[in-house]
Amino acid sequence: MKIDRPPTIALFPEASFGAALNCVGIAQALRDRGARPVFICHGGFSGVFADYGFQEYHLPAAGTPSDTANYWQDFIKRHLPHFDMSPIDQIETYVAPTWEAIVDTAVEAEAPLGQLLARIRPDVVVLDNVVMFPAIAAAGCPWVRVVSCAETELPDAAVPPYLSGLAAADEAGRRAFEARYLAATEKVHARFNAFRAETGLKPLPRGQFLEASPDLNLLLTPTIVKYERKVPLDAERFFYLEGCVRSEAPFQIPDFPRNKGPLVYVSFGSLGALDVKLIQRMLDVFAGLPARFLVNVGGMRDAYEAVPDNVHLDAWFPQPSVVQKSDLFIHHGGNNSFCEALYFGTPSLIMPYCWDGHDNARRAEETGVGRRLDRARWTPEDLSAAILGLLGDEAMRERLAANGEAMRRRPGTARAADAILSLVTNVPSKVRG
């Protein structure tokens, strides 16, 4: 007798909250359709996916918790000053060293990942990362690439270079950025191609670390911020999800001693929460504004004193539910945060640190869905003006509200789940496609 088992979809997000929680949204939609989503993750994310009700398989973590704590102390000491630099000056200081670390993770994961995939025997693998893991290509099933960074991650002559924060029309800027980027990443790229060759994969063009999937590629990019590409993406293999927002518990707004005014949510992600100096400067400005502020400070709550009466600090917020109730979202330009703001029709004030945050900040300004503020160079007057300007921009608010409504009509999580399940052969009848 043939067993009618639900298809197993193995989701493998990189060890960052953006990709992890984006995949949670897709997994929730897959589960709703009767599939069996499971997660492959770094040991440090233990329990994150289980809390949403998903089976986890862990890759072995290198080093002890104490090694990790020391790593982060060094990371912050070394890189916080780099986050004040322009995108082009981050190439050698932050971007190239990060690519070295990313390639290390791919090399270390190869053998255990291959063993895990052989055990799980998934029907489809979903990879949400910026680097290729050859074991996935060898898993013997279709694989999906989720492009959860900005659209710039997929190169095109009409799209600014990835991580550059440039405007599409800035040709001189493009040439200068690309030259430095390719030079700085040449060594790590050669190392990665050599590793690929050992596993039987073809080399990738200079500057690229992940190929498109031959089966399916999912981009978070909503239409409102999409670029006109010189060479359009193949519609058979590339799907735009219009954001990809997970479901969280309804958020109940806390009681503020000064309980009046619009609600502003501030989160720079777990990395940005470590920058106490920046957030403290911002709190001093918030104190004088006629609004209420929810501020994500991660585990750093004890670093703050005399917090203003219109500010509420917390270690973690159920972000989608908070953004839904907010009048403005101040964030670092992480693509998940940016897409959540668009999904709920909330304007963004983007203060980017690094990576594609620069690209999203530029794009928000170009497309009129928010503003950009240099995190290292602002005065209290600049920050006040940006916040009050966005809160008072009724035209932007109306446009974003209409766009959010359209995005919510067919959520990206549902589009992603349907597209992924279309790759499964012999889908059981009880699994809704």
Next chain:
Amino acid sequence: MPSVVKLPRKNHLDLAQRILEVARQQGMRPGAHLPEQQLATLCNVSRTPIRAALKVLAERGVATRESDAGYRLAVDLSLPADFDSGLPRAEEAALADAILRDRAARRLGGTITVTELMRRYNADRRTVLKAVLSLTDDDILQRAPGQSWVFRPIPDSPQSIAASFEYRLLLEPAAVLVPGFQLDGVKAAALRHGMEALLSRPDSEFGTREFQRLDIEFHRLIAQGCANPFIADALAGHLRLRELPGHAGSVNVFRLRQSTQEHLGILDNLEARQYEVAADLLKVHLRLSGNQRPQAANRGAPPLQGLIRRLV
């Protein structure tokens, strides 16, 4: 400047809550007579404060007054409605809440003085002192040299929350296993109703505050049932800290539902007097609930569990 509105006296409110507790224990049904003298004896006070407390209950619709027969119970105490929290807060209790809220949000520093609090909350010295002393009684504040008080550690950071779960893992299963555990059947039934009602709601209407209230009540029920008074006291004191603002970590609906189902499973076994099974399930429940997210994550970096020292 934050201020606290004029509210009923704390002793009358405490007594009103005590009357509800007595009525529950006596299994009183709606319409039951609330005899002043009997309540005064059971609560160990005179009839005058009992009369004032009954008036507070009548103002909240929990009791009704009949001119000749005195007061009657107006509600069904076996249902999950939270009549106790529906009572108004006393002035000093409301001030204590505001102090805790502002400490959790780091609007107040780790050390406070009465003068500072009088200025901040526009309150008189007597009210502030009462609020401070009640927080001291709850082991939240500690007297420091001079005219200042210091906040004791509360579970509001990843490390202190982990320590709190460690403590509860040691004591809560033990509380169930001490011979003589007694489950309060009336409260258990009310809790069961409440949890089942919560589970019946769709995700979009799932009340996280309602979950938190039921969660605290459930674990308090276990502490109260313990036959060893020292363990019961230690747990009750610690559980009080879980009610504080700043403690509640937001969790997704899936886990909150799962957690509620775990509560119901433990309750089933406590009611069936399967104490060893209940204690084992309680351990599993606490281990799952104590799970924490990494404090920092970034591409190419190992996710960080635990805290990082302040560098900037």
